[in-house]
Amino acid sequence: MNQPKHHRTRVILKSAAEDIFSRVGYESASVAEICRESGLSNGAFYRHFRSKREVFEEITSDMKTSLEATLDDVRGDTLKDRLLSFYGSVFETLWNNRKKFIAFHEAEYRFPELERSVGRSYEKALARVLRINPDVFERHKKWFTIGSSRFTAIYWILFQGRRVPESTVNSLVDFVLKGLGAHQKLDSDSVNYDVTSEYNRDVPGTKDAILVAAEELIGARGYFKTSVYEIMSKAGFGQGTFYNYFESKQKLLEELVIWANRRFRKTLKDASERIEGRLNKEVRNYKAFLLFMTVHRNLYEIVREAEFILDGVGQLYYEKILRSYVPALKESMEAGEIEQGNPEDLGLFLMGIGHFMGIDLVLREELPKEQWNEQLIELASLVSHGLEGDHHV
Numbered sequence: 001m002n003q004p005k006h007h008r009t010r011v012i013l014k015s016a017a018e019d020i021f022s023r024v025g026y027e028s029a030s031v032a033e034i035c036r037e038s039g040l041s042n043g044a045f046y047r048h049f050r051s052k053r054e055v056f057e058e059i060t061s062d063m064k065t066s067l068e069a070t071l072d073d074v075r076g077d078t079l080k081d082r083l084l085s086f087y088g089s090v091f092e093t094l095w096n097n098r099k100k101f102i103a104f105h106e107a108e109y110r111f112p113e114l115e116r117s118v119g120r121s122y123e124k125a126l127a128r129v130l131r132i133n134p135d136v137f138e139r140h141k142k143w144f145t146i147g148s149s150r151f152t153a154i155y156w157i158l159f160q161g162r163r164v165p166e167s168t169v170n171s172l173v174d175f176v177l178k179g180l181g182a183h184q185k186l187d188s189d190s191v192n193y194d195v196t197s198e199y200n201r202d203v204p205g206t207k208d209a210i211l212v213a214a215e216e217l218i219g220a221r222g223y224f225k226t227s228v229y230e231i232m233s234k235a236g237f238g239q240g241t242f243y244n245y246f247e248s249k250q251k252l253l254e255e256l257v258i259w260a261n262r263r264f265r266k267t268l269k270d271a272s273e274r275i276e277g278r279l280n281k282e283v284r285n286y287k288a289f290l291l292f293m294t295v296h297r298n299l300y301e302i303v304r305e306a307e308f309i310l311d312g313v314g315q316l317y318y319e320k321i322l323r324s325y326v327p328a329l330k331e332s333m334e335a336g337e338i339e340q341g342n343p344e345d346l347g348l349f350l351m352g353i354g355h356f357m358g359i360d361l362v363l364r365e366e367l368p369k370e371q372w373n374e375q376l377i378e379l380a381s382l383v384s385h386g387l388e389g390d391h392h393v
Contacts, residue, residue: 006048009040009044009048010048012038012039012040013034013035013038013040013044013045013048013049013055014055014058014059014062015038016034016035016037016038016040017029017034017037017052017055017056017059018059018099018100018103019037019099020033020034020037021056021059021099021102021103021106022098022099022102022103024308025106025307025308025309026052026056026103026106026107026110026308027222027223027224027305027308027309028308028309029052030052031045031046031051031052034052034055056103056107057107057111057114059100059103060100060103060104060107060111060114060118061114062097062100063097063100063101063103063104063118064104064114064117064118064121066093066096066097066100067090067093067094067097067118067121067122068121068125070089070090070092070093071086071089071090071121071122071124071125072125073089074086074089074125074128074129079129079130079177079387080173080177082129083129083173083176083177084169084170084173086125086126086129087149087169087172087173088166088169090122090149090153091152091153091156091157091163091164091169092163094153094157095157095163095164098157098158101153101157101158102158104118105154105158105307106304106307106308108304119146122146122150123137123142123146126145126146130145130387138378139360139366139367139375140375140378140379140382141378141382142356143353143356143357143360143379144176144353144379144382144383145176145387146356147352147353147354147355147356147357148172148175148176148348148349148350148352148353149172149352150352150356151348151349151351151352151353151355151356152164152168152172152345152348152349152352155318155348156168158314159314159315159318159319160315167342167345168342168345168348171341171342171345171346171349172345172349174341175341175345175346175349175386176386176387177386177387177388178339178385178386178388178389179382179383179384179385179386179389180278180279180282180338180339180341180346180383180384181338181339181384181385182277182278182279182337182338182383182384182385183336183337183338184276184277184278184279184280184337185279186279186280186283186377186380186384187275187276187277187280189275189280190275190280190281190283190284190287191283191287191373191376191377191380192373193271193284193287193288193291194287194291206235206237206241206245207245208259209235209236209237210231210232210235210237210241210242210245210246210252211252211255211256211259212235213231213232213234213235214226214231214252214253214256215256215260215296215298215299215302216234216298217230217231217234218231218253218256218298218301218302218305219297219298219299219300219301219302220298220301222301222305223249223253223302223305223306223309228242228249228252231252250309250310253302253306253309253310253313254306254310254313256302256306257302257303257306257310257313257316257317258316258317260296260299260302260303261317261320261321264289264292264296264299264321265320265321265324267288267289267292268285268288268289268292269324271284271285271287271288272284272285272288277337278328278329278332278337278338279337279338279380279383279384281328281332282350282380282383283376283379283380283383285354286353286354286357286376286379287372287373287376289354289358290357290358290361290362290372293358293362294362294369297362297363300358300359300362300363303317318351321351322344322347322348322351325343325347325350325351326343326344326347327343329343329346329347330343350383353379353383357375357379361375
């Protein structure tokens with residue numbers, strides 16, 4: 001059956017917008033580019049959409065609808081079977097809608113209300129899988145079951161350009177059910193860590209001063225709305241000094257991401273250096289991560305925005321963290337601190353938990369800092385023994 005012309009035109013415009021948004025990102029895309037890609041006029045665009053934002057929101061809403069249809073069709077008699085069905089279906093749907101997924105990933109940064117809407121759908125569906133009331137789905141359990149899987153999808157589908165491997169889906173289900181299989185108790189010192197002086201912004205040197213100023217301004221206002229002049233004024237130098245250190249504003253952004261990544265990894269390394277046992281190291285690192293991001297909260301926005309400006313920079317940022325994670329997990333397996341498993345998969349899952357925990361606690365400030373330790377203790381139980389051994393360690 002032939003579709004009406006106005007419907008076909010709308011579909012063509014949305015398809016062209018998907019292509020443009022997935023290639024250059026929302027901020028760099030223009031209505032004129034969408035029209036050129038579609039072969040239609042600006043007038044045709046504005047007969048269907050009021051703005052670039054409207055077509056962007058409709059594309060991400062379409063992905064949400066596709067995802068919700070998938071989530072409603074989860075099957076399985078056992079929890080393991082339901083989890084395999086749930087995660088496998090989610091990953092396949094995101095792969096089949098990867099251009100929309102790219103747009104949605106940016107929507108998480110630019111339009112948090114869209115992200116929250118998708119997050120609620122995900123939570124309700126997973127609550128059905130776990131056979132619990134979605135209204136009492138605890139925060140730490142969401143980080144553990146949802147954060148680990150959402151980050152896995154981002155890493156494989158967006159950064160690697162591949163389907164999530166079946167072996168990784170199986171690893172994820174095993175992790176959610178059994179955790180790391182840690183063979184030690186949680187040390188209270190791991191949770192009580194609180195040394196904020198290590199994370200201050202006072203760094204020596206002109207280049208570092210420029211990077212600190214850039215972190216604050218770009219994180220607060222966005223890359224495109226921040227000028228070199230403003231960055232240099234904030235740093236206390238003339239604009240001409242900028243080009244002694246950076247070829248361009250884009251090169252500054254690239255170096256800022258790498259510089260921040262290096263400081264972040266050193267923070268975690270220093271925090272867990274004298275801690276015994278993998279479980280204690282993980283919890284100490286989560287606490288150090290939250291403290292670091294409290295001071296450097298703009299890094300969330302910077303890294304996300306950089307993903308849509310600099311090709312491969314998001315992947316590089318997280319790859320560096322993962323590459324430092326894998327040897328530590330292998331060492332813990334060899335020492336018998338945790339059960340054997342795929343260290344790359346486990347690293348992704350643990351990073352995903354931290355990533356979404358940081359969004360809730362640091363960016364959204366959903367809990368006061370005084371309640372963080374309680375959440376970390378609850379989370380430690382899951383990281384240690386998974387849903388099947390859900391008890392305080």
